[in-house]
Amino acid sequence: MMDRKNFLKCSFFILGIIYFGHPAFSAETKDSCLECHKGLDEKKLSEPAHFSQNDVHVKIGISCADCHGGDQTSDDISVSMDTAKGFIGKPSKAEIPNFCARCHSDSDYMKRYNPNIPTDQLSKYDVSQHGRLNAQGDKKTAVCTSCHNAHNILDVNNPASPTYALNVPDTCAKCHSDKEYMKEYGIPTNQIDDYKQSVHGQALLVKGDRSSPSCKHCHGNHDAGLPRAIYVGNICSQCHALTYELFRKSPHKAAHDKLGIPECEACHGNHKIMKPSDDMLGTGQDAVCVKCHNSSSKGFKTALAIKSSIEDLKIEIAQAKELTAKAERSGMEVEDALFDIDEAGNSLTKARAYIHSFSEEEVDSVVNGGKSLAKKADEAARKEIDNFYFRRKGYVFAIALIFIFSLALYARIRIMEKNKKGGTGE
Ligand code: HEC
Ligand code: HEC
Ligand code: HEC
Ligand code: HEC
Ligand code: HEC
Ligand code: HEC
Ligand code: HEC
Ligand code: HEC
Ligand code: HEC
Known part of the structure; x- marks a missing residue:
């Protein structure tokens, strides 16, 4: 007879065989990184292990080691986080674009998961102002994680994602409206304040109209840079096609090209585009035309x-x-x-x-x-x-006629009655 202790031992042994022997529970899915980090005291070490189930990578089974390298089958810290086992650790800011692009620029790999996701983020990023600065070792520029986070990365269409249409302005403004942070670059930091007042900002952020442009429509996201203001009409034309077509055929187009006058922007501005009014025409106080045309032109x-x-x-x-x-x-x-x-x-x-x-x-x-x-x-x-x-008039006439007729009738009756009375009295 097996005693109680042996019975338990035996059961665990058999369960163990079933557990580790089953392909779904094989050593491959053991995640020592996750298990150990969950229990660590320091917040920055444990936080990555407490992720949301909506994390795009977690959802498809991408593990800590898929991004950071290392051996997730070992509970021994000197083995699991050994560089000989491919452990990368925490990438530096400058390394992050290539760290993410290892998968995101690999179209064969990405197709296996989702053929609809473009694989051009790094090639676009490299030519953006952010990417150029990163290549020069600038510590403040934006990298993938500045806009997407490093952990808990959400689908771009998830309303909680920093890259969701309605959240993009705030994501960019995190740096671009911070005067202190941007000081050394000497560029204005009022874009978001202006944008929020504009017809576009009001339509997107207040009315939730996603056909209205945010920062990314005019600047790009991965290839964020300045539109060439002289030709900015090309950007506006994505949505204001008729207006642009009329402008393109007008004498103004050649004048803008020749003199380098910013298209559209010369009269409407860029971040603070307000609802136009008829007062912008003519020669009054708010008229735009007279800023450039004198009275003899x-x-x-x-x-x-x-x-x-x-x-x-x-x-x-x-x-x-x-x-x-x-x-x-x-x-x-x-x-x-x-x-x-x-x-x-x-x-x-x-x-x-x-x-x-x-x-x-x-x-x-x-x-x-x-x-x-x-x-x-x-x-x-x-x-x-x-x-x-x-x-x-016809109505009044008819009433009058009826009235006269009634009057006549009444008079007639009175006469008849009088006559009758006079007759009997005689
Ligand atoms: C037994 C516990 C344990 C296991 C297993 C473990 N870690 Fe760690 N990890 C730590 C501790 C403790 C630190 C902080 C001290 C250090 O850097 O050595 C750390 C640090 C890190 C860092 C930050 C490194 C840095 O440069 O700041 C990363 C990234 C990391 N671990 C990822 C992993 C990954 C990926 C795995 C699995 C392949 C893993 N860890 C497995 C305990 C563990
Ligand atoms: C999609 C890729 C990706 C996955 C998956 C991932 N990480 Fe990270 N992790 C990063 C990046 C990128 C950084 C650097 C972040 C930074 O510099 O802001 C980082 C940083 C860290 C750090 C350092 C934090 C700090 O502030 O010093 C730790 C610890 C860490 N990760 C642990 C983990 C653990 C544990 C898992 C699994 C639960 C995991 N990571 C999954 C990309 C990933
Ligand atoms: C300046 C902010 C910013 C940076 C830097 C950035 N992204 Fe994005 N990313 C966005 C925004 C905003 C979207 C949403 C695009 C949309 O809705 O059209 C996006 C979309 C994506 C998507 C979804 C597919 C696509 O291309 O639209 C992936 C994948 C992605 N980014 C990965 C990356 C990687 C990898 C890097 C670094 C090489 C990176 N991003 C750098 C802002 C950024
Ligand atoms: C190990 C490979 C791998 C690494 C490394 C990786 N990703 Fe991903 N990522 C994927 C895959 C695969 C998907 C597609 C998930 C799906 O939709 O099925 C994805 C999806 C995404 C999406 C969602 C795209 C969408 O359509 O909404 C974003 C955003 C993203 N990754 C950003 C990043 C960032 C930022 C980094 C670096 C911190 C990174 N990824 C590192 C493999 C990776
Ligand atoms: C992590 C901080 C950070 C985030 C987030 C960020 N940027 Fe930037 N951005 C910078 C820095 C720093 C520069 C460099 C300024 C310069 O070179 O004049 C820059 C430059 C630019 C430039 C070029 C400006 C110029 O004068 O050449 C544009 C356009 C731009 N960013 C747009 C965006 C957009 C759009 C977003 C959001 C999708 C965004 N940025 C998110 C930090 C950031
Ligand atoms: C309707 C199009 C449009 C939208 C929306 C837009 N911008 Fe711009 N932005 C422009 C134009 C045009 C310029 C001027 C380019 C030039 O002078 O060559 C500009 C210039 C900039 C500059 C350079 C510094 C400056 O102010 O001249 C930065 C930085 C910038 N924008 C960031 C942003 C951010 C952040 C957002 C979102 C809050 C945003 N932009 C939204 C069109 C737009
Ligand atoms: C992504 C599409 C898109 C882009 C790009 C775009 N707009 Fe708009 N624009 C809209 C939408 C949508 C509205 C209507 C907003 C509303 O509901 O009031 C609008 C409204 C306007 C209005 C106010 C019209 C009115 O009758 O109230 C002006 C002026 C304007 N845009 C000028 C521009 C200029 C100039 C540019 C380029 C620098 C530009 N837009 C780029 C979509 C766009
Ligand atoms: C020389 C000045 C000037 C330029 C350049 C200019 N606009 Fe206008 N725009 C005006 C004036 C003035 C009005 C107001 C008309 C009214 O309400 O009577 C206006 C009205 C608008 C409106 C609202 C009326 C409508 O439905 O078209 C939009 C949208 C618009 N402009 C977009 C653009 C775009 C896009 C460009 C560049 C291709 C552009 N504008 C170039 C002066 C200009
Ligand atoms: C930013 C400066 C600027 C503004 C604002 C401006 N124009 Fe012009 N316009 C020019 C220039 C430069 C030319 C080409 C040189 C010339 O003929 O004066 C031109 C040419 C013209 C012409 C053709 C003249 C010819 O000889 O054939 C007409 C018509 C015209 N503009 C009407 C307008 C009207 C209407 C407005 C207001 C809605 C306006 N412009 C606002 C700069 C401007």
């Missing part, structure tokens, strides 16, 4: 002409709207007029884009289309109002 005359075309259209739309509202209040049919007013409004929007042709004729061709629609609505509303008054 063609540009000045065009600025005035475009402004007055747009103002005219606005007035005609406002008049048509007022009249249509009046007709509607009188209970008349105004559906067609309302439709035409909407269309005239679309022409106004289009005209504001067409100012980028910097041509009086082109703007007028759009404005005139809008004007004839506003006029049509205006006429239709006027006609309905006339109809209303005509009907009202």
Whole structure:
């Protein structure tokens, strides 16, 4: 008979064989790095072992040793973390790009996991301003881990990831808005403050509109650098295609090229692009045209002409709207007029884009289309109002007629009654 102690020993032995013998639990999946580091006192040593289950690498079974090298089957610190076993340890900042790119630039390797992930991060990074500085040994520049973290790296589309669309501005601003940190480079640090006020920042960060650009759309992420401002229109054109097309065909394009005037940016700025207004046209205080065109130039005359075309259209739309509202209040049919007013409004929007042709004729061709629609609505509303008054006149006339008739009838009855009375009294 086996005593209780032997029974336990035997059971553990058999379980041990099953445990280590099973392929899924083979020595390969033993992770001494994880086990030992979990229990270490120093936070920086134990923290990496307490990762989130959403970590992209953990999820697919990439272990500590896959990144850091070493032997994860040994509990002996002098074996597991032995450089002879390929232990790299903690990479220096300068080494990090190549450390990550060992896998990320290897397209055969990456395809085995996810064929949709590009493998160009390092080649882009190397030509970026960040990469160039890293190659020179700069300690403050951004490396892969500055934007992605070293542990707990999340899928770029995970809302908790620093590279998630809505989080990118803050990730870049960690360094770029830190005056003290950036001091030695002598570049402005107001990009994020300006961006947050801009139409783009408001749309992305407040409305959550992911079609609005963040830092990476205009600068790139891995290849982050300065767009060449003279040709920045190419970047804006990704989303403002019609505006850019009009600009490209305008006399302004050649002027910008020749004189090195930044495209789009010359009138709209870059980080603090605000909602444009009609006051930017013409020659008033907020007008942009007069900053470069004096009163004798063609540009000045065009600025005035475009402004007055747009103002005219606005007035005609406002008049048509007022009249249509009046007709509607009188209970008349105004559906067609309302439709035409909407269309005239679309022409106004289009005209504001067409100012980028910097041509009086082109703007007028759009404005005139809008004007004839506003006029049509205006006429239709006027006609309905006339109809209303005509009907009202008819109504008053009919009432009057009935009244007169009733009066006549009443008088007639009275006479008849009088006659009757007089007859009997005789
Ligand atoms: C038995 C415990 C133990 C095991 C097993 C172990 N480590 Fe460590 N590790 C430590 C201790 C303690 C330190 C800090 C002292 C030192 O650097 O030697 C450390 C330091 C490190 C560092 C930081 C080195 C530096 O330069 O700052 C890394 C990275 C690391 N370990 C990764 C690993 C990996 C990968 C494995 C598995 C292949 C592993 N460790 C296995 C205990 C362990
Ligand atoms: C995707 C690759 C990757 C994986 C997987 C990974 N690490 Fe790291 N680890 C890094 C990088 C990169 C650094 C350097 C970070 C830095 O300099 O900011 C680092 C740093 C460290 C450090 C040094 C921390 C310090 O501040 O000195 C330790 C300790 C460490 N890792 C342990 C581990 C352990 C334990 C595991 C497994 C649980 C692990 N790492 C998994 C990439 C990885
Ligand atoms: C300046 C910040 C920054 C640096 C430095 C950086 N990344 Fe990225 N990375 C991003 C952002 C932002 C995205 C998200 C891109 C998107 O949504 O289009 C991203 C996306 C990725 C992706 C997903 C696939 C892709 O290319 O879009 C991988 C993989 C990646 N980075 C790896 C790396 C590696 C490896 C390095 C270092 C060689 C690195 N990154 C350096 C910011 C950075
Ligand atoms: C041992 C190989 C290996 C190393 C080293 C490695 N990665 Fe990865 N990484 C992968 C693989 C494989 C995936 C794809 C996971 C999946 O989607 O199935 C991945 C995914 C990612 C993603 C998510 C991409 C996406 O589409 O959202 C990011 C970001 C990333 N890695 C960044 C890094 C960074 C930063 C480093 C260096 C600190 C690094 N990786 C080091 C293998 C590696
Ligand atoms: C770890 C800090 C850090 C992070 C994070 C960082 N940068 Fe940088 N960046 C720098 C430093 C340092 C420079 C060097 C400035 C210089 O050379 O004038 C730089 C340079 C640049 C430049 C070139 C500026 C110039 O005048 O040449 C651009 C553009 C840029 N970064 C964009 C970004 C974007 C976009 C992000 C986020 C996706 C980002 N950076 C994240 C530190 C960082
Ligand atoms: C709509 C496009 C756009 C967006 C969005 C954008 N930038 Fe810029 N950025 C530019 C242009 C254009 C320049 C000027 C380039 C030049 O002068 O050659 C510039 C210049 C810079 C510079 C150089 C220093 C300076 O201010 O002139 C840095 C650094 C920079 N941007 C970082 C950022 C960061 C960080 C974000 C996100 C918070 C961001 N940018 C968002 C277009 C943009
Ligand atoms: C990634 C796409 C994208 C890029 C690149 C982009 N924009 Fe925009 N832009 C938008 C979106 C989306 C809006 C609408 C935001 C909103 O909802 O108010 C917008 C709005 C604007 C507006 C305000 C329009 C209005 O009627 O209120 C101006 C002006 C503008 N952008 C100029 C620029 C300039 C100049 C550039 C290049 C330096 C640029 N944009 C680059 C997507 C983009
Ligand atoms: C940043 C300076 C600048 C601003 C702002 C500017 N222009 Fe110009 N514009 C030029 C330059 C330079 C030329 C080419 C030289 C010239 O003809 O004066 C030009 C040319 C023109 C021309 C063609 C003139 C011709 O002789 O054929 C027109 C029309 C014009 N601009 C209209 C405008 C209007 C309208 C605005 C305001 C919406 C405006 N410009 C704002 C710099 C500017
Ligand atoms: C010479 C000055 C000037 C330049 C250069 C310029 N714009 Fe404009 N932009 C204006 C003015 C003025 C308005 C306001 C029109 C209005 O509301 O009446 C405007 C309005 C806009 C609007 C809102 C109206 C619309 O739907 O088009 C967008 C978007 C825009 N600009 C984008 C751009 C882009 C992209 C570029 C470069 C290809 C550019 N702008 C170049 C002066 C300029």
